[in-house]
Amino acid sequence: xxxxxxxxxxxxxxxxxxxxxxxxxxxxxxxxxxxxxxxxxxxxxxxxxxxxxxxxxxxxxxxxxxxxxxxxxxxxxxxxxxxxxxxxxxxxxxxxxxxxxxxxxxxxxxxxxxxxxxxxxxxxxxxxxxxxxxxxxxxxxxxxxxxxxxxxxxxxxxxxxxxxxxxxxxxxxxxxxxxxxxxxxxxxxxxxxxxxxxxxxxxxxxxxxxxxxxxxxxxxxxxxxxxxxxxxxxxxxxxxxxxxxxx
Amino acid sequence: xxxxxxxxxxxxxxxxxxxxxxxxxxxxxxxxxxxxxxxxxxxxxxxxxxxxxxxxxxxxxxxxxxxxxxxxxxxxxxxxxxxxxxxxxxxxxxxxxxxxxxxxxxxxxxxxxxxxxxxxxxxxxxxxxxxxxxxxxxxxxxxxxxxxxxxxxxxxxxxxxxxxxxxxxxxxxxxxxxxxxxxxxxxxxxxxxxxxxxxxxxxxxxxxxxxxxxxxxxxxxxxxxxxxxxxxxxxxxxx
Numbered sequence: 001x002x003x004x005x006x007x008x009x010x011x012x013x014x015x016x017x018x019x020x021x022x023x024x025x026x027x028x029x030x031x032x033x034x035x036x037x038x039x040x041x042x043x044x045x046x047x048x049x050x051x052x053x054x055x056x057x058x059x060x061x062x063x064x065x066x067x068x069x070x071x072x073x074x075x076x077x078x079x080x081x082x083x084x085x086x087x088x089x090x091x092x093x094x095x096x097x098x099x100x101x102x103x104x105x106x107x108x109x110x111x112x113x114x115x116x117x118x119x120x121x122x123x124x125x126x127x128x129x130x131x132x133x134x135x136x137x138x139x140x141x142x143x144x145x146x147x148x149x150x151x152x153x154x155x156x157x158x159x160x161x162x163x164x165x166x167x168x169x170x171x172x173x174x175x176x177x178x179x180x181x182x183x184x185x186x187x188x189x190x191x192x193x194x195x196x197x198x199x200x201x202x203x204x205x206x207x208x209x210x211x212x213x214x215x216x217x218x219x220x221x222x223x224x225x226x227x228x229x230x231x232x233x234x235x236x237x238x239x240x241x242x243x244x245x246x247x
Numbered sequence: 248x249x250x251x252x253x254x255x256x257x258x259x260x261x262x263x264x265x266x267x268x269x270x271x272x273x274x275x276x277x278x279x280x281x282x283x284x285x286x287x288x289x290x291x292x293x294x295x296x297x298x299x300x301x302x303x304x305x306x307x308x309x310x311x312x313x314x315x316x317x318x319x320x321x322x323x324x325x326x327x328x329x330x331x332x333x334x335x336x337x338x339x340x341x342x343x344x345x346x347x348x349x350x351x352x353x354x355x356x357x358x359x360x361x362x363x364x365x366x367x368x369x370x371x372x373x374x375x376x377x378x379x380x381x382x383x384x385x386x387x388x389x390x391x392x393x394x395x396x397x398x399x400x401x402x403x404x405x406x407x408x409x410x411x412x413x414x415x416x417x418x419x420x421x422x423x424x425x426x427x428x429x430x431x432x433x434x435x436x437x438x439x440x441x442x443x444x445x446x447x448x449x450x451x452x453x454x455x456x457x458x459x460x461x462x463x464x465x466x467x468x469x470x471x472x473x474x475x476x477x478x479x480x481x482x483x484x485x486x
Contacts (some may be wrong), residue, residue, distance in 0.1 A: 002362060009359040017347045078347075087343040094311055096332035139471035246311045 006097040010105020018113065029071065029117040031126065036063050037128050040184060051217060052185075053131060060125040060132055061210035062183030064118050065145060069203055072114035072146040073174060076106055076153035083157060083245070093245060094197055103154060103238045110150035111143060118142055138213040144227045145206040158241035167179035182207035202230045250282035251397060251428040255313035259301050259452075275301040277452040278315070288419060288429040290443035292436065294480050298452040300340060300431035303401045306430065319397070333361070336395030338386045340402045351376075356390055361393035362389045368392070383407055387418060398422055400431040400450045404438060413469065416442055436473040446472070450480040 018025065036059070045055035057210050083089040092102050125132065156169045180194075181203035182186075198204050205223035212219035257279040262324040276298040283289045291299050304310040304319060309326055317324040324331045344353050356367035375388045383403070390398060400419070403413040419442050423431055423455065433439055440445050440460045446453040456479055460468070463475045 005362060009356070012359065013345070013348065013356055014351075016352055082345070086346055087339070087341055088345045089307060090337075090339065090343055091345070092360065094307055094332060094335070094337050095357075096329045096362070097360055163248065206323075246309060 003098040003101055007105045007108070009097070010092070010102050011098050011108050014106065014109030015112075018109070021059060025113070026116070026120065028068075030120055032063045032070075033063055033067060033075040033121040033124055037124060041125075041128055041130070045115035056125070056128060057132070057215060058211065059184065060092040060121070060130045061205050063125075064121055065181070065203055065206040065210055066144060066178045066183045067121055068114040068142055068146050069149045069177065069206075070174060072148075072150040073153040073156075074109045074170075075110035075113040076150045077157055077166055079106060080160060080163075084161065089245075093116030099243055100239045103242055105152075105234065106154060107147055107150040107235075107238075110153065111146040114146035114150070115142065118146075129238075132214040133216045136214055138210065141206060141209045141213065141224070141227070144231055145202070148202050148227065148230045148234060150237050151231065154238045155241055157232060158238070158245065176202045177201055182211070203228055248285060249320075251287075251320065252283040252430070253316075253321075254279050254281050254302075254306070255316040255318070256280055257302070257305060257317065258312065258313050259298075259305060259356065260313045261275070272304075273296045274452050276305070276312075279449075279452075280452060281447055281457055283428060283430060284444075286423065286426050286428055287426050287444040288423050288442050289440040290446040291430070291432045291449060292439055292476055292480075293432075293449035296451075297449040297480070299449060300401055301452075302449070303399050303430070303432060307335060307399050308332060317413075333393070334391035334396040336393065336398045337413045338398070338400045338403050339377055340405065340457045342383070344384060344385070351384060353385075354392060357389045358392045361465040363393060380387070384411070384415070387415065391422075397428045397430065400429065402432055402434065404433070404435065436471070436476050440472040448476065448479045 008083075037056070041056040041059055045059060048055040050058045079089065085224060122132065122134075156166060160166050160169070180190075180198055181201055182198070183203070186200055190198060205226045208223050209219050209227070211217075257276055258274065259276040260272045260274050263271060263273050277297070279302060291302060293299050301310065305312050306324075308324060308331060311325075319327070319331050319334070322330070344350075348356060354372045354375075355368060358371065363371065371392055371394075375391060385404065387400075403419075404415050407415070416438070417432070418431055428436065429442075431439075431442070443460060444465065445459050447456060449455040456463070460472045463472060466471060467475050467478060469475050469478065
C-alpha cells in the first residue's frame with residue numbers, strides 16, 4: 001500500500017508541475033510534428049511512393065515513435081539537475097519511501113507527457129489527412145516506447161555528471177535513432193550489416209510495430225518481446241543506479 | 248539507557264585524483280566512534296574539510312560508510328533504513344528546495360513522502376508556516392513536518408543575520424525541550440557553546456576530543472570554547 005502511495009507521491013510532484021505548464025507544454029510540442037508533417041508529409045512525401053497507402057500514412061507511425069522517444073527521454077532529464085545542481089533529489093533519498101517507487105513515479109510522469117504529445121500528433125495527422133488504424137495494442141506499444149526512453153533518460157540522469165554530457169546523449173544516441181530506426185524510411189533499403197545493428201535498437205521495433213498496426217499489416221511478436229526486454233532491463237538498471245547514489 | 252545514536256569506527260574513503268592525476272584514496276572520516284544520548288543537543292565542530300558534512304551524510308543514510316556501523320536505538324541503521332528515515336529530520340547546508348514547486352508544495356511533498364495523511368499534513372503545514380519567512384527557516388520547517396525524533400542540522404545558521412540566528416537557536420532549544428535529539432555541525436563556536444550539551448571536535452576526519460563545552464574549558468585551562476577549538480584543531484593531525 002505504501003509502495004503505491006510512494007509512486008503516487010513522486011508522480012504527483014510532476015503532475016503539479018505539468019498542470020501549471022500544460023498550455024506551454026502543448027503548444028511547444030506541436031511545433032516539431034507540424035514541421036515533420038508539412039515537410040515530409042505534404043512536401044517531400046508527395047514525390048515518394050510506398051507499397052501501401054500514402055507516404056503520410058507511412059510516416060505518421062514513425063513520427064509517433066520518434067516523438068514519444070524524445071518527449072519521454074527529455075521529460076525525465078530534469079532529474080539530472082535535481083541530482084547535480086539543486087540537490088533536491090536528496091529529499092527523496094532521505095525519505096522513507098520504497099526506492100523503486102521513485103523510478104516508477106518519474107517514468108509514469110514522463111509516459112504521461114509522451115502520450116499527451118502523441119495524442120497531439122494523432123490529431124494533427126488526421127487533420128493532414130492521414131489514415132491510421134488504432135487498437136489497444138497500438139497504444140500499448142506507444143506506452144512501452146515511452147517507458148523505455150523514460151528509463152533511458154532516468155539512467156542518464158543518474159549516471160552523467162554534467163549538462164554538456166546530457167546534451168551529448170541527445171546528439172549521439174537519440175538523434176541518430178530518430179533518423180535511422182525506420183521512422184522516415186524502410187530499413188530494408190539499408191545494407192545488411194547496418195540493418196543488423198539498427199535492429200538491435202528499440203526504436204526500430206517500435207517503428208515496425210506502430211507502422212504494422214497502424215496500416216493493418218502483419219507485425220512480429222519478436223519486436224514486442226524486444227521492447228519488453230528493453231523495458232525490464234532498463235527498469236532494473238535504473239533502480240540499481242538510484243540505489244548506487246548513496247555510494 | 249540505550250543511546251539514541253552510536254557511531255562505531257565510522258570511516259569514509261573517496262576515490263579522487265591526486266595533483267599528478269593518478270587515482271588515489273582520500274579519507275574524509277577516519278574511524279569515528281561516539282554516541283549521542285537521547286534528547287541531547289550534540290555539536291560536531293571542526294575546520295573546513297574535517298569531515299562534518301560527510302559524517303552527517305552517513306548518519307542520514309545519504310551516503311554509505313566505507314566501513315564501521317551506525318546504530319539508532321541499538322539497531323543497525325543499514326538494516327533498518329526505512330525505520331531510521333521515519334524518525335530523522337534533516338536540515339541540509341545548501342538550500343535544496345524543488346525549484347519547480349511553491350513553498351507550500353515543497354512542504355506538502357515532504358509530508359507525502361513521510362506518509363502523512365491529508366488532514367495531518369495540512370494541519371502541520373499550517374502550524375509550522377507561522378515560523379517562516381526565509382528559505383533557511385523553511386528548510387527547518389520542512390525537516391520538522393513529520394515530527395522527527397532526531398534532527399540533523401548541517402551548518403544551520405551559516406550566512407544568516409544575528410536576529411535570524413537567534414530565532415533558530417530558540418527553535419533548537421524548543422526541540423530539545425520537546426525531547427528531540429539534535430545533531431548539529433557548525434563553524435560558529437559560540438553557537439556550539441550556547442546550544443550543545445556535548446561537543447565533538449573533528450580534524451582531518453579524526454575525532455580529536457569529545458566533552459561538554461564547560462568541561463573542555465576547565466580541563467584545558469582556557470576561557471572559551473573557541474580557544475579550545477583553536478588549541479585542538481589547530482594542531483596538525485596526521486591522518
